[in-house]
Amino acid sequence: MKKRITAFTLLLLAVAVTLSACGSPGSDSGEKTEKVVLNFFNWGDYIEESVIEEFEAKYPHIRVNLETYTTNEDMYVKIKSGGSDYDIAIPSDYMIKRMMDEGLLKEINMDNIPNYKYIGDQFKNLSYDPENKYSVPYLWGTVGILYNKTMVTEPVDSWKILWDEKYAKQIIMSDSERDSIGVALKMLGYSMNSKSIEELEEAKQKLIEQKPLVLAYAVDEAKDMMIAESAAMAVVWSGDALIAMNENENLAYAIPKEGSNYWFDSMVIPHTCKHKEEAELFINFLCEPEMSLKNVNYIGYATPNIETMKLLDPDKITNSTAYPTAEQLANCEIFEYPGDEINKVYNRIWTEIKAH
Amino acid sequence: MKALKRIYLIIIFVFLYAPVLTLIVFSFNDSKSRGHWGGFTLKWYGQLFKDRQVMSSLYNTIIIALLSALVATVAGTAAAVGIHSMKKVLKSFVMNLTYLPVVNPDIVTGISLMILFVFIKLDLGFTTLLLAHITFNIPYVVLSVLPKLKQLNKHMYEAALDLGAKPLYAFFRVILPEIMPGVVTGFLLAFTLSLDDFIISFFTTGSGVSTLSITIYSMARLGVSPKINALSALMFIVVLVLLLIVNKRSATNGRNEAPLINI
Numbered sequence: 001m002k003k004r005i006t007a008f009t010l011l012l013l014a015v016a017v018t019l020s021a022c023g024s025p026g027s028d029s030g031e032k033t034e035k036v037v038l039n040f041f042n043w044g045d046y047i048e049e050s051v052i053e054e055f056e057a058k059y060p061h062i063r064v065n066l067e068t069y070t071t072n073e074d075m076y077v078k079i080k081s082g083g084s085d086y087d088i089a090i091p092s093d094y095m096i097k098r099m100m101d102e103g104l105l106k107e108i109n110m111d112n113i114p115n116y117k118y119i120g121d122q123f124k125n126l127s128y129d130p131e132n133k134y135s136v137p138y139l140w141g142t143v144g145i146l147y148n149k150t151m152v153t154e155p156v157d158s159w160k161i162l163w164d165e166k167y168a169k170q171i172i173m174s175d176s177e178r179d180s181i182g183v184a185l186k187m188l189g190y191s192m193n194s195k196s197i198e199e200l201e202e203a204k205q206k207l208i209e210q211k212p213l214v215l216a217y218a219v220d221e222a223k224d225m226m227i228a229e230s231a232a233m234a235v236v237w238s239g240d241a242l243i244a245m246n247e248n249e250n251l252a253y254a255i256p257k258e259g260s261n262y263w264f265d266s267m268v269i270p271h272t273c274k275h276k277e278e279a280e281l282f283i284n285f286l287c288e289p290e291m292s293l294k295n296v297n298y299i300g301y302a303t304p305n306i307e308t309m310k311l312l313d314p315d316k317i318t319n320s321t322a323y324p325t326a327e328q329l330a331n332c333e334i335f336e337y338p339g340d341e342i343n344k345v346y347n348r349i350w351t352e353i354k355a356h
Numbered sequence: 357m358k359a360l361k362r363i364y365l366i367i368i369f370v371f372l373y374a375p376v377l378t379l380i381v382f383s384f385n386d387s388k389s390r391g392h393w394g395g396f397t398l399k400w401y402g403q404l405f406k407d408r409q410v411m412s413s414l415y416n417t418i419i420i421a422l423l424s425a426l427v428a429t430v431a432g433t434a435a436a437v438g439i440h441s442m443k444k445v446l447k448s449f450v451m452n453l454t455y456l457p458v459v460n461p462d463i464v465t466g467i468s469l470m471i472l473f474v475f476i477k478l479d480l481g482f483t484t485l486l487l488a489h490i491t492f493n494i495p496y497v498v499l500s501v502l503p504k505l506k507q508l509n510k511h512m513y514e515a516a517l518d519l520g521a522k523p524l525y526a527f528f529r530v531i532l533p534e535i536m537p538g539v540v541t542g543f544l545l546a547f548t549l550s551l552d553d554f555i556i557s558f559f560t561t562g563s564g565v566s567t568l569s570i571t572i573y574s575m576a577r578l579g580v581s582p583k584i585n586a587l588s589a590l591m592f593i594v595v596l597v598l599l600l601i602v603n604k605r606s607a608t609n610g611r612n613e614a615p616l617i618n619i
Contacts, residue, residue: 039563040564043574043578044573044574044575045574045581046578049409065563065564066409066564067561067564067565068409068566068571069574070573078470082474083474083562084561084563085479299578
């Protein structure tokens with residue numbers, strides 16, 4: 001018995017030592033030449049891997065270390081703690097604003113990002129970064145209605161259809177406070193960023209009225225339920241809509257005429273950055289039309305890069321799931337942080353709706 | 357009655373293994389969806405081995421689990437022996453200190469370790485991740501070794517000394533073999549806990565060092581890739597085969613020996 005256990009322990013030790021000696025494919029053992037290491041903090045599965053490989057091939061003195069996060073909030077906590085030297089991150093719009101206000105971002109030297117010229121004008125000077133000093137848009141998308149063409153016969157062009165009693169128990173709403181309240185606000189003709197308590201109360205009444213018709217409040221599961229055809233309509237993000245439409249050809253996506261929310265994930269340089277010039281080189285590389293194209297094809301969200309759009313399959317653009325037309329976008333808004341006071345009202349209203 | 361017993365057993369096994377089976381079946385699904393069967397494919401297995409991010413996370417996960425479990429087992433066993441021979445008041449005080457990290461929520465442990473590492477200016481990365489895992493593993497080893505020490509006849513050690521053994525020799529030749537099942541249990545417990553920890557790992561890692569749970573969890577936004585199903589299926593089968601081999605060996609090797617894995 002003892003011998004066997006000693007052998008077992010020795011074996012484990014041997015495995016551990018060999019593994020550490022071999023060095024991992026992606027981590028920092030191996031040759032210790034003076035390479036600049038860029039720590040890239042990204043959403044999981046949010047970049048085509050070959051893009052990183054091509055970057056490293058083009059700039060052999062730089063190595064990219066990819067680390068991933070799940071939510072904007074997780075990323076914020078880690079960057080704020082300053083324990084690790086993140087050089088590039090890709091937060092969403094409202095988080096960029098918050099990090100900017102708290103001084104967690106470094107100004108990007110746009111002279112080092114010549115490819116910034118490819119970014120469409122409609123994606124510049126947005127409310128979260130009005131002077132384009134801190135962020136370069138990576139991908140963007142919208143919120144809309146994913147519906148099943150065989151179950152919904154009339155045209156889907158207004159949020160009002162989500163209140164149609166014909167579709168009782170066939171509607172999936174988003175289980176996200178800002179998205180669902182925003183839908184009700186838009187249907188009533190108000191801004192998605194409304195700070196008026198009366199408007200918000202009105203939206204709350206509408207959502208309570210709608211509740212008996214709703215099959216489920218879901219986020220991630222919505223697309224699976226739509227693929228399985230267990231619901232007729234769902235409020236989803238455009239990226240999820242694209243994935244679902246690839247799996248089930250009866251599905252279609254629409255952005256209602258009242259307007260909707262559109263969001264951005266943009267590249268920023270956090271205050272922890274140690275290699276700003278190399279980080280800018282990397283951001284610039286991601287804006288190369290071919291590289292951006294690879295990412296768009298891999299992820300499915302929309303690109304803000306006009307040159308990339310020219311390279312895209314024209315079908316993908318006219319099929320307005322990923323790329324809404326300018327008029328569709330006209331009524332769309334980016335979420336803004338309403339301030340602590342009104343944010344509490346949003347929280348309270350959402351709790352009241354869910355508890356009703 | 358017998359039929360009832362059998363049905364009960366079957367229900368338990370269905371609950372335990374249905375999720376794993378579903379996962380394995382869907383690793384062969386041609387469609388990326390979890391709700392829809394798109395035909396048989398092996399492509400996720402092919403893609404899995406080409407995915408640099410997943411492979412380096414797998415590597416980190418195994419290394420961290422092995423190293424942290426080994427260190428924690430050594431440290432925990434030594435601590436258990438020490439605690440065992442303490443006076444009563446001190447013993448209950450130290451035992452309470454040991455229980456605390458076990459009942460503490462992971463998020464508290466994770467954030468406080470992160471703040472500590474940042475405060476002492478240790479760069480977050482592989483080292484801090486390993487230290488964090490050793491920290492949360494030690495109490496489990498202590499708690500699984502202590503009962504074995506309590507069962508031990510305390511005169512055995514004295515007898516060994518009387519017969520001329522040096523204390524160290526007596527410990528390795530007399531005490532350790534007796535408490536070995538507890539030590540192995542502690543090691544395995546530490547190994548599994550380290551394998552599937554997410555929260556503490558997320559907050560204490562940095563510089564691009566990811567474990568599998570971090571990589572998988574961060575895919576949630578775009579939908580977890582079926583590559584992960586393929587990986588989980590492979591891991592499940594490897595563990596299953598290892599267990600079968602170990603149990604088979606201990607069944608054939610001598611009648612008096614207890615099976616090696618005896619939790």
